[in-house]
Amino acid sequence: MAKGSVRKKGKKWYYRFYVEDASGNLVQKECVGTESKSETEKLLRQAMDDYEKKKFVAKAENLTVGQLLDVWAEEELKTGTLSNGTVENYLGTIRNIKKHPLAERKLKNVTSEHLQSFFDLLSFGGVHPDGKERKGYSKDYIHSFSAVMQQSFRFAVFPKQYITFNPMQYIKLRYQTDEVDLFSDEDMDGNVQPISREDYERLLAYLQKKNPAAILPIQIAYYAGLRIGEACGLAWQDVNLEEQCLTIRRSIRYDGSKRKYIIGPTKRKKVRVVDFGDTLVEIFRNARKEQLKNRMQYGELYHTNYYKEVKEKNRVYYEYYCLDRTEEVPTDYKEISFVCLRPDGCLELPTTLGTVCRKVAKTLEGFEGFHFHQLRHTYTSNLLANGAAPKDVQELLGHSDVSTTMNVYAHSTRDAKRKSVRLLDKVVGND
Incomplete structure (x- = not known):
């Protein structure tokens, strides 16, 4: 909103306010009023209202789809109504949409045909604007694009009033169906197969040689069914060896936009209790002993894990940090004792585990995929x-x-x- 004021020069009052010039810089505009201060203030309000209306129309005329997505993300996406994971997912989707020429198209000129072509490309694949040919995306991935576009275009209609109707309401999401080879002799059971006990033991033996730090979260997932972010986010305060149960209250993930690891709630935003058996009790006890031994061996080079509370536009999230004993700890850092640690005390992170799993899939026989x-x-x-x-x-x-x-x-x-x-x-x- 333009800011203005009035001042008296001689017998007359003048009003002035700031406007944007052609380069986008703020410059002061002054106009003559009347001999009455109240009348001049009325003229000021009218002039500022007229300016804002003209500026709004000009902005709406030139606004692109990409700019709309930025405005929507800034004003609506970070209001605390969505989980941190969903916000990050949507922000990543926006970054992908902005790579497509559709993002450069003026919002007022976008038609349902433009949008349908965009979604068909996502669904069925083809040559993308960067010249590379890609296969169609999964249904869940396409739903993320649809959610972002539907909500941002509704936002453009109301409350922003950039456009008078929503062309996304006419879009049909079409999905590619898998073609079946009628004459193939392959067994086409596409379900995810459970890991046999024998293969599980082979996996542990492989990791013992290649990536020992990955063993503990693998064991926790095998015996307690935790998701990757939940296993990495498990703290010793969540482990009750007497009652043989875990309290699952948090998850950790990498936020690409912030380039930080974020500690947040679980997928369903609910705390749950998971019981476990004697085997996992022994695994936890051995892990605790090993960590205490490592703490002594590493000395000042042993790391301590922390989280920091961050408040942003009515959202609260927690950033993860890891410092060795020689580093000064900021006053707003709070210590947390994670279960799945590397020998130097740093947390075994989900991205590291994901890399380990992909390497297993490539190198260990019987673990393809x-x-x-x-x-x-x-x-x-x-x-x-x-x-x-x-x-x-x-x-x-x-x-x-x-x-x-x-x-x-x-x-x-x-x-x-x-x-x-x-x-x-x-x-x-x-x-």
Whole structure:
């Protein structure tokens, strides 16, 4: 909003306010008023209102899709109504949209045809503006693009009033269907397969030689079903060895826009309790002893982990920091004792674990396509296969409803399917 004032020169009052020149710089504009101060102040308000209206129209005339996304992100995306993970996901999506020529198009000229072509390219693939040919994206990934575009275009209609209608309302999300080779002799069971006990032992042996620090979070995921961010975010205060349970209250992830690791809530923003057995009790006790030994061996070079509270536009999040004993600790840093540590005391981070898993997938026979989340699948399949109640498994996993547990995991093994169809043999035999 333009700022102004009035002043008297001789018998007359004058009003002045700041406006932007052609270069975007603020310059002062002064106009003659009347001999009455109140009348001159009225003229000032009218002049400023007229200026703002003209400026608004000019801005709306030249606003691009990319600029709209920036305004929406600044004013709406960081209001505290979304989780930190969702905000980061949307910000990453905005960065990707802005790489496309659609982002340079003036908002007033964007049609549903432009938007439909953009989403079809995402869905079915093809030659992108950078000249590279890419395959279509997954349905979940496309939904992120759709959510960002739908919300930002609604925002452009109201409250911003940049445009009078939302062309996104006419968009249909179309998805590529997998083609089936009718004459292939390959077994096309695309479900994620659980890891056998034998393969799990091979994995630990491999990691013992290549990446020992990755073993503990791998074991926690195998025996407790934690997500990668939850395993890395687990602190010793969350581990109750007497009651043999974990309290899962936080997750850690990398924020690309801030270039920092952020500690936030779990995926469902709910604290849950996960019980575990004697095997994991022994694993935790051994890990604690090893960490105390490392602390003595490293001395001043041993690291301590901290978090720092950050408040930003009604959002609160926590940044992760790691300092050795020689470094001065800022007063706003608070210490946290994580479970999954490297020998020098630094946290074993999710990105590091992801890299380890990708290397396993490339180099360890029988682990092609391996990823950390497969351990969570294995945990669930093992529970269900041994008679655990689906509702109990749902609560252990932190799923929003039991159908997610059953749909994603209960039919993930060939053995489960075989047992189901063999029920028919029993019926036929009884006849």
